[in-house]
Amino acid sequence: MRNSRRATISDVAAASGVGVGTVSRVINGASNVRQATRVHVLKVIDQLGYRPSHLAAALSRGTQRSVAIVVPHLTRPSVVERLAGALAVLDAEGYDTVVCNADSPARRDSFLARLTSKDRTDGVIIMSLPISQPQLAAVRRASIPLVAVDVTLRGVPHTVIDDTAGGRLATEHLLSLGHKRIGFVGDLVRRMTKSTFGFTASERRLAGYRHALAAAGLAQCQSLVRLGPYGAANAEALTTELLALPEPPTAIFTSSDTQAMGVLAAADRMGLRVPDELSVVGFDDIELAALIGLTTVRQPLEQSGVEGARRLSALLRGEQVTPLRQVLDLQVVQRNTSTHPRPARQAGSGRAVAAEGIAAAERHYRADGRGMPRAGCVASGHRAGLAQLRRRT
Amino acid sequence: MRNSRRATISDVAAASGVGVGTVSRVINGASNVRQATRVHVLKVIDQLGYRPSHLAAALSRGTQRSVAIVVPHLTRPSVVERLAGALAVLDAEGYDTVVCNADSPARRDSFLARLTSKDRTDGVIIMSLPISQPQLAAVRRASIPLVAVDVTLRGVPHTVIDDTAGGRLATEHLLSLGHKRIGFVGDLVRRMTKSTFGFTASERRLAGYRHALAAAGLAQCQSLVRLGPYGAANAEALTTELLALPEPPTAIFTSSDTQAMGVLAAADRMGLRVPDELSVVGFDDIELAALIGLTTVRQPLEQSGVEGARRLSALLRGEQVTPLRQVLDLQVVQRNTSTHPRPARQAGSGRAVAAEGIAAAERHYRADGRGMPRAGCVASGHRAGLAQLRRRT
């Protein structure tokens, strides 16, 4: 047996004494093939270990059925849930999905360039990732079927939530519980370019928070708003600052559940009981939120992926996608990190606690957890304050 | 301008008055093209909005540079970290990566069938997913370059950890703290087939636990080992059972960090303080573990993906991959959920607490959290016990 190179369809045809057309029909299960022929060809295929080339078939047929999804920070829970939703739909529709994890703007640009300059996939889904005007224009010119999820892209079908409304909902929830001093912990956005894209989710949620406060006739205290890079650790630091204020907030709204974890950690480090001494509201309702009983604004993460994928696949079928802008519902899920503010509060003791907390926090941030020596067993003194998952009844 | 169908390379050639060969050279940046020609062709390409077909190029060139990764349960943090590691490497090497999320054995089989029956990708990475003997044989016959991560596959390069050793490490850590009654909470495995693949990670970690107990000369109490389906909620239920025993454990080792979350939740529900009244050790060291101060066995998740991808790419370069079995290091990271057992313990009060806890748990499991009515704001009475992220100093 000459197995120098992989068997092709004509090898099979030759070996089974039929034409390539017939082999092709057998492979694709066309009905007009005599049973005996089919069986014979199938046997030869098996003997030769022949595997049809997807590539050649796609080229010849003119359709490859593959799409790309570009996401930032694949490891974030909210992103993964979206991605999973999209993958499920695309699989079901028979698409191959190539996942592009754009950790940095540079990688995002390189992915986008790769996708627009060459004809690699039938369509593209962009998730949670603002793209620059020129890039959008490039995609347009290439007329690549494109949908966006969790980003507003002019002229492109996009599935989003109303972040501003979400921020308002969260804040109104806290207001309705009686809170007057409500802090905000969110993302600091370094803009890449002067281009318009403007607001990120966190900024819009902050806007919603401001609207709600304004509507309630409350003065807005700038010092109650703290922004920093994404991540629980940073949120913890910001919260520590917030709680150390002369007049600390009685509640904190934060722009993601992950950041809420940091807020909770900070509260604990400062010795504040949640929700009795501090109410906390997150955003997203990732799986973890239910587990730890976090009050949060639920957005349909997985469903956003599902919708995005559905719309792309409609686009690829040549259907009209309307409306261009699809807004999914939000709702506050009250669990166990929010309640009425405690009636009284002694400023003095509060401050003392806060001071201690800050010192502890500073000790902590100097050494982070993950890069430790590689012995068999390491006692990690960092993260010295012990965290525990705690439920109160 | 006739834009009925997409421009091809010969359209460009015709429109710019050169041969297709020259256009091809321009596209691929070959050096032997006159500068003037290059510029002109480039201009025409731009005018025509021509995008070279990746498909056709790949077919012609005979290499497509794409791989598939098959993973189970994409949303689990450990899986995502592995995936992210692999993606980073594959991107850097210029591969397109199609992600196959196999939630069920059926989907796994369909992915595998799709990948083996047709020639779609250059190679495949399988993560954390046991496959059946016939399937492995099929892959072999098709001689698809394959590597495994977190699964042992005979004859296939695989990157794994020594789960048994990990179980032993965790248990020895608790033993060294003075614990004598150590519980285990892990996965119940319904075997799909009679095929050999045998042990899952959880089972092997359980084996390690048993070894350690045996080595310490401790009697093994079968009732201290509880197995159930994966997930924090189930782990919580199992832990509740464990803590309701007449003689409850003073420490629990559980086969993943996610399950450890459930263990912590159960402890809290039962009113047990961690680590004073119950020590808890997880496995994996996902990001969350550091945040909540969970003592755990660290395995290099992301790195496992990196290694798998590196090995696949070596395989695709035609290099030998040795050793076939690559075992990554483990280490216990002690944080704040493990300490010495408390000296004394009154059986009576313990039991009373336990009984109450079980009742509460049963109430809980009847109604799960996520399928609530869709009003603007929902107060969720399920998950009634409020959970809080808590750090003690």
Next chain:
DNA sequence: TTCGGTAATGGAAGCGGTTCCACCACGAAA
């Protein structure tokens, strides 16, 4: 002037399928 040698280029021959059209039997209808 003749003759390599070289840089730039044109274009045919694949890559491995799908598809369409021509063709062949063969049985039923005329």
Next chain:
DNA sequence: TTTCGTGGTGGAACCGCTTCCATTACCGAA
């Protein structure tokens, strides 16, 4: 017997590129 379908089948043309070989133009060396 002739004439049509009609189910099976063979194979050329084509999908859009890459690649290799042939060709041309031009230049310096002999």
